Amino acid sequence: MNTPKLDIDRTRTKLNTLGLTYAADHLDYLLAEAVAKEIAPHAFLDRLLESECSGREERRVKVSLKMSGLPTGQTLENFDFAFQPAIERSRIDTLATGAWIRNAETVISSFEIPTGTRRIA
Incomplete structure (x- = not known):
């Protein structure tokens, strides 16, 4: 029983037709990697789709x-x-570390921000 050979150009054309241009651009490399490393078909498909997602996010x-x-x-x-x-500068450098995010700290309090309103006694 002969298995049909995959026509890469046709596959690339279909990817481009579907608007999956990043996947089409990476098809050759990812397919060669999948064959060389004996990657399972679902893992190859996942990598192909990941290349598309990454390319779109970058764009x-x-x-x-x-x-x-x-x-x-x-x-x-x-x-x-x-x-x-x-x-x-020291405050900005400290904020740039992002430690306040990990520690769930409030960085700016309402007392530090002029609101443009005043209290009438």
Whole structure:
């Protein structure tokens, strides 16, 4: 009993037709890896779909950043703290560690934020 050979170009065309362009781009590599490592078909399919999901997420972030109009290449290392002396570098460096997230701490209290309202006695 002969098993039919897979036509990679036809498969790639179908992936592109379905809009799965990242999966189509990675098909050759992932298929070669699956054959070499004897990866199960469901695991191969999962990796193929993961490449599509990763590619779409990368594109979404790239487009979102472009549309935001935020300047690129800005980091805490090149921020001019001298230009804005009200910002404490040590506090920003501490916040940048993200420890406050893991510890579920409140970073800004309502007493620190001017609300524009005043209490009438």
